[in-house]
Ligand SMILES: CC(=O)SCCNC(=O)CCNC(=O)[C@H](O)C(C)(C)COP(=O)(O)OP(=O)(O)OC[C@H]1O[C@@H](n2cnc3c(N)ncnc32)[C@H](O)[C@@H]1OP(=O)(O)O
């Protein structure tokens with residue numbers, strides 16, 4: 001845009017601010033449930049689901065009490081699910097996707113068939129990479145992913161059919177293809193924005209989703225079984241989080257209008273990209289970079305706490321005032337995913353000689369609640385969320401930062417598809433349409449010649 005146009009835009013900002021201020025007092029006056037939260041911080045009840053359940057507190061005599069977090073997929077505690085497939089020496093992501101979509105653990109035969117079906121559908125449609133990914137590359141893999149999912153509509157012979165079988169077919173294709181789109185979008189980003197060589201690997205038949213992902217993003221296709229199993233666990237941990245999280249709810253909002261699956265899932269990707277949602281995993285590592293530079297003695301709690309206080313005062317970090325990876329809408333004492341990821345991070349750090357980094361991040365977890373209390377007067381119990389340790393785990397596995405949030409999407413697409421199908425097939429389905437209190441006073445139209 002030209003300088004003149006930008007000057008005009010700057011002047012329009014003043015115009016906008018003069019005409020569009022909404023008094024924060026209105027929210028109280030009209031009883032607005034900001035962020036769709038009730039006065040006690042619980043979420044406004046917006047639906048019924050059997051796909052996922054997130055427990056972070058209990059209510060007794062109308063009071064909310066903190067508790068250790070629990071994450072349930074279709075009635076099964078995610079920790080039990082993980083223990084189950086690990087004890088039996090299997091990869092777990094495909095099994096988890098089956099559970100989320102179909103509502104029951106698969107039999108051996110069903111699992112074999114489901115895995116085969118995912119493997120058979122990983123290849124992208126002919127010329128898709130050339131026409132959709134390489135022709136208009138993006139510096140941001142999440143942005144490219146969202147646009148690519150929307151483009152899949154054009155390659156689907158039956159995109160608008162809302163029948164169950166068609167949507168299951170579309171869901172399986174999406175779960176299979178998202179990791180491949182991510183790998184190719186990342187290759188394009190490296191090539192066009194970082195001046196690196198372009199390599200595009202085709203998914204290999206017979207490999208599971210986690211293995212294929214590592215195979216595709218590494219230029220030499222090499223990975224260890226230990227890495228693939230750890231990535232598979234991370235995918236399972238990120239696959240679902242109830243109907244109310246921002247990206248699943250976006251999916252449900254769009255789906256309630258009767259729109260196609262590609263529109264709904266691409267919107268979810270857009271929501272997940274946000275730094276207050278899944279985008280926080282990348283932001284944590286950026287913040288960690290500032291912290292490592294800004295703190296001289298990584299063992300000095302006072303120095304670390306002072307730096308965290310500067311982040312909250314917007315004097316350090318990205319200026320948002322947020323300590324990424326900390327806090328959650330539901331969890332209070334602990335996020336079960338963060339507990340597991342922390343364990344993986346510690347184990348990897350020990351083997352890679354990176355305990356100093358692990359301990360610095362652990363100090364962020366330990367010190368943030370007291371810093372939030374002293375700087376903001378925040379009384380809510382705050383714990384580490386899933387995004388605090390995932391980036392460090394990925395970094396120690398040699399996975400580049402640009403892929404952290406896309407990996408989250410590659411896992412969560414299973415949960416989104418399950419919510420999409422539940423929303424569309426539910427007999428109680430109704431278009432989601434909350435209210436906004438309009439506060440602009442009515443005024444007459446002024447003819448152009450009379451305006452000042
Ligand atoms: C996959 C996921 O989406 S997990 C979440 C990933 N996001 C992050 O890590 C970003 C940092 N954390 C946050 O922004 C928040 O804790 C969220 C978005 C996760 C939850 O938000 P909410 O449910 O609104 O949090 P909550 O009700 O506990 O917030 C209370 C207050 O504490 C503040 N707060 C909560 N966590 C943080 C934090 N990590 N850093 C700074 N302030 C925080 C909130 O901004 C809010 O302040 P306000 O009352 O002045 O608006």
Ligand SMILES: O=C([O-])CC(=O)C(=O)O
Pocket residue numbers: 054240241244245246277329330385386
């Ligand atoms: O539940 C939420 O609000 C956010 C979250 O942790 C997730 O979606 O994984």
